[in-house]
Amino acid sequence: xxxxxxxxxxxxxxxxxxxxxxxxxxxxxxxxxxxxxxxxxxxxxxxxxxxxxxxxxxxxxxxxxxxxxxxxxxxxxxxxxxxxxxxxxxxxxxxxxxxxxxxxxxxxxxxxxxxxxxxxxxxxxxxxxxxxxxxxxxxxxxxxxxxxxxxxxxxxxxxxxxxxxxxxxxxxxxxxxxxxxxxxxxxxxxxxxxxxxxxxxxxxxxxxxxxxxxxxxxxxxxxxxxxxxxxxxxxxxxxxxxxxxxxxxxxxxxxxxxxxxxxxxxxxxxxxxxxxxxxxxxxxxx
Amino acid sequence: xxxxxxxxxxxxxxxxxxxxxxxxxxxxxxxxxxxxxxxxxxxxxxxxxxxxxxxxxxxxxxxxxxxxxxxxxxxxxxxxxxxxxxxxxxxxxxxxxxxxxxxxxxxxxxxxxxxxxxxxxxxxxxxxxxxxxxxxxxxxxxxxxxxxxxxxxxxxxxxxxxxxxxxxxxxxxxxxxxxxxxxxxxxxxxxxxxxxxxxxxxxxxxxxxxxxxxxxxxxxxxxxxxxxxxxxxxxxxxxxxxxxxxxxxxxxxxxxxxxxxxxxxxxxxxxxxxxxxxxxxxxxxxxxxxxxxxxxxxxxxxxxxxxxxxxxxxxxxxxxxxxxxxxxxxxxxxxxxxxxxxxxxxxxxxxxxxxxxxxxxxxxxxxxxxxxxxxxxxxxxxxxxxxxxxxxxxxxxxxxxxxxxxxxxxxxx
Numbered sequence: 245x246x247x248x249x250x251x252x253x254x255x256x257x258x259x260x261x262x263x264x265x266x267x268x269x270x271x272x273x274x275x276x277x278x279x280x281x282x283x284x285x286x287x288x289x290x291x292x293x294x295x296x297x298x299x300x301x302x303x304x305x306x307x308x309x310x311x312x313x314x315x316x317x318x319x320x321x322x323x324x325x326x327x328x329x330x331x332x333x334x335x336x337x338x339x340x341x342x343x344x345x346x347x348x349x350x351x352x353x354x355x356x357x358x359x360x361x362x363x364x365x366x367x368x369x370x371x372x373x374x375x376x377x378x379x380x381x382x383x384x385x386x387x388x389x390x391x392x393x394x395x396x397x398x399x400x401x402x403x404x405x406x407x408x409x410x411x412x413x414x415x416x417x418x419x420x421x422x423x424x425x426x427x428x429x430x431x432x433x434x435x436x437x438x439x440x441x442x443x444x445x446x447x448x449x450x451x452x453x454x455x456x457x458x459x460x461x462x463x464x465x466x467x468x469x470x471x472x473x474x475x476x477x478x479x480x481x482x483x484x485x486x487x488x489x490x491x492x493x494x495x496x497x498x499x500x501x502x503x504x505x506x507x508x509x510x511x512x513x514x515x516x517x518x519x520x521x522x523x524x525x526x527x528x529x530x
Numbered sequence: 531x532x533x534x535x536x537x538x539x540x541x542x543x544x545x546x547x548x549x550x551x552x553x554x555x556x557x558x559x560x561x562x563x564x565x566x567x568x569x570x571x572x573x574x575x576x577x578x579x580x581x582x583x584x585x586x587x588x589x590x591x592x593x594x595x596x597x598x599x600x601x602x603x604x605x606x607x608x609x610x611x612x613x614x615x616x617x618x619x620x621x622x623x624x625x626x627x628x629x630x631x632x633x634x635x636x637x638x639x640x641x642x643x644x645x646x647x648x649x650x651x652x653x654x655x656x657x658x659x660x661x662x663x664x665x666x667x668x669x670x671x672x673x674x675x676x677x678x679x680x681x682x683x684x685x686x687x688x689x690x691x692x693x694x695x696x697x698x699x700x701x702x703x704x705x706x707x708x709x710x711x712x713x714x715x716x717x718x719x720x721x722x723x724x725x726x727x728x729x730x731x732x733x734x735x736x737x738x739x740x741x742x743x744x745x746x747x748x749x750x751x752x753x754x755x756x757x758x759x760x761x762x763x764x765x766x767x768x769x770x771x772x773x774x775x776x777x778x779x780x781x782x783x784x785x786x787x788x789x790x791x792x793x794x795x796x797x798x799x800x801x802x803x804x805x806x807x808x809x810x811x812x813x814x815x816x817x818x819x820x821x822x823x824x825x826x827x828x829x830x831x832x833x834x835x836x837x838x839x840x841x842x843x844x845x846x847x848x849x850x851x852x853x854x855x856x857x858x859x860x861x862x863x864x865x866x867x868x869x870x871x872x873x874x875x876x877x878x879x880x881x882x883x884x885x886x887x888x889x890x891x892x893x894x895x896x897x898x899x900x901x902x903x904x905x906x907x908x909x910x911x912x913x914x915x916x917x918x919x920x921x922x923x924x925x926x927x928x929x930x931x932x933x934x935x936x937x938x939x940x941x942x943x
Contacts, residue, residue, distance in 0.1 A: 247744075254739045261737075350568055358573025360759035362766060362793055372772035379772030384739070454736045455766065457759040459570030463736040495740040498731075505703070505732050 250378055251495050257384035259491035260391030261453065264446035265464060266471040267398060267483045268439030274415040274478015274526075275435050278334055281341040282322070284465030285348035286440045290315045290447025291456040292352050295361045297448075304366040308448040315444025316437045323436040328429070349461055358458050363451025383452050390449060394442075395484050402480055411435060415478040470513045476526020485524060558597040559849070559856050561586075562625030563838075564605055564615060564640075566632045571607035571758065574834040575632050577789055578654060581835030582629060584822050585842030593846045594854035605631055609639035616640045620649050626856045627652065629841045632834070634658035634677075634706060644669050650863050652844055654837035657783070659709050660930050662886035662916060671866050671885040673844045673874070674837045675806040675916075677706050678713020678931055680783055680891045682918035683911040684804035685714045687893050688780055689721035691909070692802075694750035698727035700741060700764075701755030701782070703933075707733075710755035710782045712931030715938065717918065724940035730933065733760070738767045746942070751778040754785045761785035762794055769797045778802070786896055788832030791903045798896045798903060806887075807836040807876045808894045808905040815843070816875040830904070836875055843874040886916045 269283045290311045297307035322344060330336040364370070365383040372379035402408035413421040414431050422428050447456075454460060467490065475486025490509070497508030516523055563582055566575030579602055591598050601623045605612040612631050619625040628644075628651040631637055637656035644651050645667055653661065653672040662672055688694045697718060701707030707730070715725045726749060731741050742764075745752055756764055761784060768774065774797070779785075781803030788809050791798060809820050809830040819839055823831045831839065844866065849856060851865035870880040879889035891914040894905035917925045929935045 250743045251740060254743060258737055258739065353568065353572055358570075358576060360762045360790060360793055362762075362795065365770075372770065378743075381739075381767075381770040381772075383770070453739075453767070453770070455759070455763055457570075457763070458572060459734065459759070460736065462570070463734045467736075498740050499744055502730060505730075505735075 259488035260388035262487035268442035284461035285345040290444030294448030312445030316441030319440035360457035365452035476523030482525035562619035564630030577834040581838035594849035612636035677709030681713035685717035703730035755782035
């Protein structure tokens, strides 16, 4: 009983973090039709910027959005100066994001060295809470709460605002959206900025759990890919459900079938690609 | 004539004038180092280079009366690239001896080239057992430990000195983790203990939550065999789950390495671990090395930097034994393998017939001392061989240590 409870909590907490990472990835993928392979690197960059801000005694709850803004600005530059020039050349854009990922990773190594840097959880959230007789890290529950709040916020943005309507139109049919007078290229910049800013913020929020270390990018990117392919490209609901499905598969799978850790994680992605390429909730084929 | 050419000509003339002095110098010994300076393994790779440079600078870049030229190559931690770089060091830079590479999979990738080219190589960190066991390479010496060499005495310590009876193991799911755990299990169970749980998280897993909540808290302790920054993250998350103090952790060679220890903070205090080295070892060579590392790199030496430093000392001893004549490869190789090196930072070492070192193994406990975290030495096992107290022939007849060997007979569900 305790096993199921604690692994369920583990799944929910990891799912929350995955949603923060993959919601932006999904939006960018949906609108621009390219997987932003620099997403993991930008997540890691956010985590590293967070460690520097925290070292300068910036409050944790300020450091997270601030790192998001900085990473978001970098995203604007990346979209405007690089991706924009390759418009229409999707293969080129994907390769560019991969190149950028490597560049960011090496710059992080240069600036923050190769040693892992711990990110302390905010004061007051460092002790575990005791639920049903077992200890669970308080901070992980808080991350889950933040993820749910972010999901609601993003949902309102997408469903209730003009910007959201334009983004949805762009995801569904970019040509038609252009035809009715939506500046789709401007949307690209906005969504790319928003998406990578989310990744940067998630990097800081994930810090107390994951720390900042070289290789964090490569550890996280595949998870975002699995979430989005399973949930459906360009769909917030898909990213949300996908995050919790993937984290549950991961937690229960590795606990119940420890020898098959990676198979369990990536098999659903393969099955989704073969049998339901648009994912659970997607409207675009991955 | 272009100005550049004129300058070159002038430089040439200057060199010619200085030539008599240059000729009085014996030809330099060309040392090649294979390390990792980019990618996720770069932290250890940079420490390797620091360790070797400190050693060579300390000797004024001269060994056995000959100047030394060091060429450092970055393999990126990629086996194929390690191969290319090895070839480059040997064929283009004409290096006469190699130090490195960092990872076991790199060492395995260059193994056949080393045999074919016949170039002496000193392995400063790659720990794979079979490199000095079932597939020994005549050009290979390893002055540091195999994966399991320290684990045999450590498990005896856990069973006899700590009195542990039931233990869990959790380690990275790759050869280094498997070999460490297997050596620990064998010796622990031979000393009357039982391994009741074995967990294998994948090498690149950001979150250990699911594994930590499976750990048996009623065991006497858990052995952790992690590499790189994984130990750092595991211990943090372990404490996050409130397990510190409820389940003692015993660390393998790199779980609480000096290079990550300061960042680990109070999380690490009290963890007992094993290694063939500790920055706290009290001998003149090590005191000097620690002081130099702290001054030049603001860091205590650990697994990688100490391994490279010891490799330097082994190289020096062999060169002295052959009066610097590295050109006689066979004699130099013999000297590398048969010499006893008294003053390394890990204490005296000698080699067995497979090129593997026999030397001290240290049991350490993380403590805070003058405001910094250190691995205090609490027990020394002298003259530890890779075969421990087992008969070498019998040892080699068994399969190499792995995830499933020795078989775990006492797992509890």
